[in-house]
Amino acid sequence: KNQVEQSPQSLIILEGKNCTLQCNYTVSPFSxxxxxxxxxxxxxxxxxxxxxxxNTKSNGRYTATLDADTKQSSLHITASQxxxxxxxxxxxxxxxxxxxxxxxxxxxxxxx
Amino acid sequence: DTGVSxxxxxxxxKRGQNVTFRCDPISEHNRLYWYRQxxxxxxxxxxxxxxEAQLEKSRLLSDRFSAERPKGSFSTLxxxxxxxxxxxxxxxxxxxxxxxxxxxxxFGPGTRLTVT
Numbered sequence: 001k002n003q004v005e006q007s008p009q010s011l012i013i014l015e016g017k018n019c020t021l022q023c024n025y026t027v028s029p030f031s032x033x034x035x036x037x038x039x040x041x042x043x044x045x046x047x048x049x050x051x052x053x054x055n056t057k058s059n060g061r062y063t064a065t066l067d068a069d070t071k072q073s074s075l076h077i078t079a080s081q082x083x084x085x086x087x088x089x090x091x092x093x094x095x096x097x098x099x100x101x102x103x104x105x106x107x108x109x110x111x112x
Numbered sequence: 113d114t115g116v117s118x119x120x121x122x123x124x125x126k127r128g129q130n131v132t133f134r135c136d137p138i139s140e141h142n143r144l145y146w147y148r149q150x151x152x153x154x155x156x157x158x159x160x161x162x163x164e165a166q167l168e169k170s171r172l173l174s175d176r177f178s179a180e181r182p183k184g185s186f187s188t189l190x191x192x193x194x195x196x197x198x199x200x201x202x203x204x205x206x207x208x209x210x211x212x213x214x215x216x217x218x219f220g221p222g223t224r225l226t227v228t
Binding site: 004036041042043044045046049089091097099100101102103104105107 | 114154157160168220
């Protein structure tokens, strides 16, 4: 079983709408959680990083939240744009490890 | 463009052939990582270098796979006797010397391998 589970697997929304992507993890002990955006055929690009003590972080129209007690994170996208169409990947790092554990991603499609 | 480059971007090979991929990290980054990503899945960790030393290897890295970073700069990933199951995107990432424990990683564009 993957230690990082994301939902939904795919999502279609209309341009201008908001959406929230979910990430649940079991990786322990926890160091930090990241959200990456990956365009088709490209490498992932970091959106946010949150450590244990942080429960929210924003990057423009992207806002990530973290509840380390319930081991859940969300990525909220506000006023979606066509260029937001991509896969969004939740990544968790175990404490004292350089190994990242990736979720399977949520494939977002924004339609005009 | 994150500054991490990979070559080639695409490789088509026949089963049983050997292939080698190259990654050039951001110049001041001392850490370099290799990942494999299959369609519709998140990347999976393969191996990690700190300078020229290979410090971690995943169980996914079978003995047909070998990675090197001889001078602590660029790295190569070689797959011997390729199998159709090796078809995937191979991603490289680099990160600077840790200062706050977050090990921010910057990914290259990937090499898409297709084994026929």
